[in-house]
Amino acid sequence: MRFLPLFFDLTHGPVMLVGMGPQALAKLRILKAAGALVRWHVLSHDDVEVDETEGVDLRIGLPTSEDFLGAVALVASAGAATDQRLAGQARAMNLPVNIVDRPDLSTFIFPSIVDRGDVVVAIGTGGTSPVLARRLREKIEEVLPERIGEFAGLMGRYRERLNALRHRGFSTRQFWERVIDGPIGALFLSGRSAKAEAALIIEVDRAGLGSPQQGHVQIVGAGPGDPDLLTLKAFHALQSADIVLTDDLVSSAILARVRRDAEIVHVGKRKGQPGIGQDAINSRLIAEAKAGRNVVRLKGGDPFIFGRGGEECQALEAAGVTVTIVPGITAALGCAAEAGLPLTFRKESTRLSIITANTAAGAENIDWSGLADRSTTVAIYMGLTAAASVRDGLVAAGRDPQTPVAVLARGTRPDSRSVTGTLSRLPALAAAAGEGPALIVVGDVVAHSRAWKEAVELLEMAA
Ligand SMILES: C[S@@+](CC[C@H](N)C(=O)[O-])C[C@H]1O[C@@H](n2cnc3c(N)ncnc32)[C@H](O)[C@@H]1O
Incomplete structure (x- = not known):
């Protein structure tokens, strides 16, 4: 240097x-x-x-x-x-x-500069390559939140008050880490600055009164499997976690992006082993947050789509623990993109229904009557083992047995597989797709997919 x-x-x-x-x-x-x-x-x-x-x-x-x-x-x-x-x-x-x-x-x-007001990043190459410095700057621009400079300004306004508490052994470092990584940071960076400042004032007052600092929970969607489909927000959450409670659906490639020192606890059902159960998960989340840790609850896809994120949110709020939700790319979106399958199509397919075949009453008791219309694309989660009931229910409700369907298994992962055909053959297609997780898509849009066109080409070549 x-x-x-x-x-x-x-x-x-x-x-x-x-x-x-x-x-x-x-x-x-x-x-x-x-x-x-x-x-x-x-x-x-x-x-x-x-x-x-x-x-x-x-x-x-x-x-x-x-x-x-x-x-x-x-x-x-x-x-x-x-x-x-x-x-x-x-x-x-x-x-x-x-x-x-x-x-x-x-x-x-x-240097090449990223200027966000109070936050300035300088990149230098010792004068050897301004072009490389500019490229690096562009990359930093992409990942640096837009309001980061204003956020620094907000923290600057309360810095002296916090520093005055140092003599009591108060850790200002931990305090600011929680502000930056927690809901206050999330609120501010998402544009709700007044609400964030109000929450910060409460925390500063609590610190002044000597109240213990509490951790918080981020319920994070990990997407369908490809680690590059993590959102930047999810990546930041993984990098700031003290502990990650993860579901089995989350791939090892994603867990590799968790901060190295963080504890990782598998709480979901794994290879035939039962998970620790929802009540135990809720209790653990609450206990870890109350112990002052930054907790990430990591879920496949999006936490609010068949992910029990809503229940966990309620349990945490009832226990007085702050919680933020980081959305993820749900399986339907990730798998459809990979298979080149548009879930809607102008004039043809104008409605998308996301449903689960895993209901308490069983797949054979699902009311399919609202899903028989030709303009509706149906994305069925957890339907692999219930493929026969899905077909029977949809056909009985009036859906044409020749409707195109796709079974998209292990979507966006290295071993993903898509199998296409018609609704009448759904159980055989599900069996051909192999192990889950898998998503079933029913609707005319499937005929527009790359997977469908490739299958047609193969048939034509064989004929
Ligand atoms: C408990 S649900 C969780 C859904 C998740 N929260 C989401 O938004 O994708 C599990 C079901 O999601 C679907 N799924 C999740 N990941 C998938 C993947 N990579 N490929 C295909 N389907 C997937 C399967 O239908 C699986 O049985």
Whole structure:
């Protein structure tokens, strides 16, 4: 590392900028954005546009020795010979100097910047590759929440009050970690800043009274299996967890993205073994949060679609534990995308019903009457072993036995398989798809899927 990243307050004296052209103008914009007092040396008035000079001390001609006195930095892009001479002058006066694109003549360089107000990320490559720095900046821009700078500002306003509690052994680090990773952070970053500040004030007051800090629970949807289908929010939750209570549906590739030091507890049914049961899960979630831990309850797909997220939410709220929900890509969306299967289709398929075949009364007692209409696509969860009942129920309700169907097994995972055919053959298709989890899709939209078209091509080749 040749250049140490430091944050420079440029508001206390003039920064000399020498030169014109796009590079000098780019530096002018950055310096102005940082609130610098810019003294801009150009060769003539004709070289500059009026709006560029706003708020700038414009000087005609190169800087004299007197101009160097009192300046806080020099930035130049004025041609090789002039730049070299200016750099020598600045160095002789111990003045920080940046010659554009000449790290060898510079004592500081401009990093690529992600600017979110109070939060600024600087990326440097030691002047070797500004293009690489820009690429990295784009990647950071993507993952950095839009309101992160305002969020830092909010925390800054309460920092002193919290610091005053340090003498009592109060951990400000833990406090702010919980604010950032917990519901207050989630509220603020999702745009509900007033509500977030109200919640923060309550927490600051509680801390002042010496009340113990409480953890919180995030119920997180892990998506159907492909770890790249995790949302950024889900990824952040996994990275901030102290403990993760996970269902069996969650793939090992996703669990590999959990923070390394976090405890992972499997609470779902696993390979024929019963899980610990819903009541025990609720009690554990409550106990862990009350012990002050950041708890993630991780579920396949989306927590609010056949995921019992609603029940867990109620139990936690009843126990006074704060809870946030992080949605996930539900199996129907993930599997359909993978199979190239549009779940609706203009004019043809205008309704999507998401149902489960795993009801207390059994699949044979489901009321299928509302799902017989041709314009309805039916996505059936937990229907693999009840495929015969699904077919019988839909056909009895009036659905055409020739309706296209797809069985999408282990969707978005490396061993995924899609099998297509008609409703009359659903049990055989389910058997051909192999092990679950699997989703059944019934409707004309299936004929538009890649999986269907590939099967037709194979039949034609065999004929
Ligand atoms: C208890 S439900 C959970 C649903 C989950 N909350 C969701 O939003 O996808 C389990 C059922 O979801 C469906 N499912 C989940 N993951 C799947 C996958 N990767 N491929 C196909 N179906 C899946 C299957 O029908 C499975 O029996």
